[in-house]
Amino acid sequence: MSPILIIAEHRQGIINPDTFGLLTAGIELSTALDTEAHVAIIGKDPEKLAQDINIAGIHTIHTFSTSLPYNHDIYVQVISSLFDKIHPSSILSLHTSTGTDYCPALASILDMPLLPDAIAINYTDQIEILHEMYSSKLQAKIASPPPAIITVRAGVWPIETTPGNASIEPLNISINEEAINFKVKDYEETPIGDVDISTSDLLLSVGRGIGDESNLELIFSTAEAMGATVSSSRPIVDAGWLPKDRQVGQSGTKVSPSLYLAIGISGAVQHIAGIKNSKVIISINKDPKAPIFDASDYGAVGDLFEILPALLEEFR
Numbered sequence: 457m458s459p460i461l462i463i464a465e466h467r468q469g470i471i472n473p474d475t476f477g478l479l480t481a482g483i484e485l486s487t488a489l490d491t492e493a494h495v496a497i498i499g500k501d502p503e504k505l506a507q508d509i510n511i512a513g514i515h516t517i518h519t520f521s522t523s524l525p526y527n528h529d530i531y532v533q534v535i536s537s538l539f540d541k542i543h544p545s546s547i548l549s550l551h552t553s554t555g556t557d558y559c560p561a562l563a564s565i566l567d568m569p570l571l572p573d574a575i576a577i578n579y580t581d582q583i584e585i586l587h588e589m590y591s592s593k594l595q596a597k598i599a600s601p602p603p604a605i606i607t608v609r610a611g612v613w614p615i616e617t618t619p620g621n622a623s624i625e626p627l628n629i630s631i632n633e634e635a636i637n638f639k640v641k642d643y644e645e646t647p648i649g650d651v652d653i654s655t656s657d658l659l660l661s662v663g664r665g666i667g668d669e670s671n672l673e674l675i676f677s678t679a680e681a682m683g684a685t686v687s688s689s690r691p692i693v694d695a696g697w698l699p700k701d702r703q704v705g706q707s708g709t710k711v712s713p714s715l716y717l718a719i720g721i722s723g724a725v726q727h728i729a730g731i732k733n734s735k736v737i738i739s740i741n742k743d744p745k746a747p748i749f750d751a752s753d754y755g756a757v758g759d760l761f762e763i764l765p766a767l768l769e770e771f772r
């Protein structure tokens with residue numbers, strides 16, 4: 457079987473940490489297919505970046521040097537050429553804004569099926585991914601014979617960093633400059649807010665169960681009495697009740713406090729992805745079947761508007 461090809465993601469000279477989970481997914485698939493795991497890295501100083509991801513289980517790292525920041529057309533041209541050279545049995549990328557930008561184009565050009573946003577990958581006689589739908593209410597199995605292009609959800613696979621000794625092979629590909637129609641003009645950093653929830657040791661996190669923005673007052677009073685920092689699930693940020701830097705989860709911040717107190721949060725997989733490294737998780741939810749309880753060390757089934765005032769009283 458021909459190798460698995462994993463496309464590493466990086467920005468401004470730093471490997472995206474989620475790439476390491478992607479590497480784990482690719483190495484696992486290569487083991488299931490009894491083949492090699494290859495990585496491609498496209499960008500500035502790719503040999504230096506290659507050293508950062510030279511971990512056990514990777515056989516070869518293909519590098520392509522370009523001074524341009526992420527460029528759709530260069531990625532598509534380089535990966536297509538590499539495909540013609542090594543005929544990978546599948547291509548894996550992160551399911552990020554970058555991965556979801558070039559993978560559909562590659563799937564079209566290479567005439568390969570695209571299996572998007574995998575949270576699990578299995579191989580028997582076909583490649584089968586698990587894919588969540590309708591805000592995680594449904595899990596679909598999508599299967600295809602290899603080769604396929606798979607985009608992998610960040611934060612799902614464990615990170616392995618045991619050093620390896622992959623050979624690093626620069627690619628000699630001539631880019632068709634006339635076919636470059638895409639250019640990133642600028643990156644604008646999101647302003648850093650007044651708190652950094654990634655370093656907080658005690659988080660009181662609020663979800664849609666709070667019902668109304670005015671009820672945040674109770675949350676902030678309780679957090680202050682406990683010495684906790686307030687964080688939230690995504691709907692609270694989407695509603696504009698709290699700024700983005702308070703959002704915990706897959707598309708927010710991954711946190712690792714000693715104590716994570718989840719108030720009125722159902723426990724969607726995208727939220728759990730951000731709290732898995734908490735030492736202790738305690739949840740309050742009125743629904744005894746809320747999935748958050750499966751991820752919690754302790755739980756209280758009840759109305760947050762009865763439990764929180766009692767908690768506040770206790771801390772005062």
Ligand SMILES: Cc1cc2nc3c(=O)[nH]c(=O)nc-3n(C[C@H](O)[C@H](O)[C@H](O)COP(=O)(O)OP(=O)(O)OC[C@H]3O[C@@H](n4cnc5c(N)ncnc54)[C@H](O)[C@@H]3O)c2cc1C
Pocket residue numbers: 591592662663664665666688689690691692703704705706707708709719720721722723724725726727730740741742743746758759760761
């Ligand atoms: C690509 C993608 C990325 C995403 N990224 C994130 C992310 O980073 N972070 C994130 O959080 N979500 C993320 N989501 C959204 C996620 O799927 C869920 O929709 C979201 O986490 C649900 O938020 P919630 O638990 O606050 O709300 P809900 O799911 O509506 O849950 C509210 C909970 O409150 C409980 N409740 C209601 N009233 C009370 C009460 N009075 N007392 C006690 N409990 C009560 C209910 O029983 C319920 O369990 C993402 C989704 C997608 C598709």
